[in-house]
Amino acid sequence: xxxxxxxxxxxxxxxxxxxxxxxxxxxxxxxxxxxxxxxxxxxxxxxxxxxxxxxxxxxxxxxxxxxxxxxxxxxxxxxxxxxxxxxxxxxxxxxxxxxxxxxxxxxxxxxxxxxxxxxxxxxxxxxxxxxxxxxxxxxxxxxxxxxxxxxxxxxxxxxxxxxxxxxxxxxxxxxxxxxxxxxxxxxxxxxxxxxxxxxxxxxxxxxxxxxxxxxx
Ligand code: G3P
Numbered sequence: 001x002x003x004x005x006x007x008x009x010x011x012x013x014x015x016x017x018x019x020x021x022x023x024x025x026x027x028x029x030x031x032x033x034x035x036x037x038x039x040x041x042x043x044x045x046x047x048x049x050x051x052x053x054x055x056x057x058x059x060x061x062x063x064x065x066x067x068x069x070x071x072x073x074x075x076x077x078x079x080x081x082x083x084x085x086x087x088x089x090x091x092x093x094x095x096x097x098x099x100x101x102x103x104x105x106x107x108x109x110x111x112x113x114x115x116x117x118x119x120x121x122x123x124x125x126x127x128x129x130x131x132x133x134x135x136x137x138x139x140x141x142x143x144x145x146x147x148x149x150x151x152x153x154x155x156x157x158x159x160x161x162x163x164x165x166x167x168x169x170x171x172x173x174x175x176x177x178x179x180x181x182x183x184x185x186x187x188x189x190x191x192x193x194x195x196x197x198x199x200x201x202x203x204x205x206x207x208x209x210x211x212x213x214x215x216x
Pocket of ligand 1: 006026027028131133134165166167185
């Protein structure tokens with residue numbers, strides 16, 4: 001499973017790149033707004049340069065096909081690793097089909113049902129992003145959605161990659177990996193939790209204490 005960070009914070013990306021385990025980045029308009037990146041094209045330029053050649057998903061805000069395609073062409077022309085994030089609407093799917101013909105990579109976002117994922121794949125999406133946490137938030141089973149999409153894509157050898165998104169805690173990562181999601185994208189706070197375990201800390205402390213005893 002590939003590890004993506006879901007953030008528009010460049011320092012968090014730099015830190016996870018330093019860990020040597022980062023495969024890509026996803027952003028969305030809320031994350032960009034949270035970091036105050038007012039000039040979107042400047043932000044896309046900075047983030048795509050920082051993570052290159054890893055892919056970075058940047059989202060369009062138009063709601064009509066024509067507007068989405070125009071925005072997509074503009075942001076993808078900034079750097080080749082910019083993947084265009086498109087919401088899963090009828091207009092969005094039409095845009096994905098056009099962008100697929102133009103060889104512009106897309107990440108279809110806000111996916112909450114298996115058929116949304118299948119229709120996005122049929123239109124030629126490079127990635128689909130089912131949102132696990134937001135389904136759990138409404139007392140439903142987000143992970144079941146990942147399971148169903150994985151099974152459907154396997155049935156038809158569909159190449160579109162599945163990004164388990166809206167991840168809230170490390171167990172979401174474990175379950176996504178067990179099911180076989182191609183990618184998991186999670187906030188920095190979740191990735192930080194993954195690399196620590198109290199027994200690892202206690203173990204190191206004991207090893208060092210025993211080593212010191214040996215030295216006298
Ligand atoms: O970026 C898409 C997705 O990961 C958002 O997650 O936590 O806002 O539901 P969340």
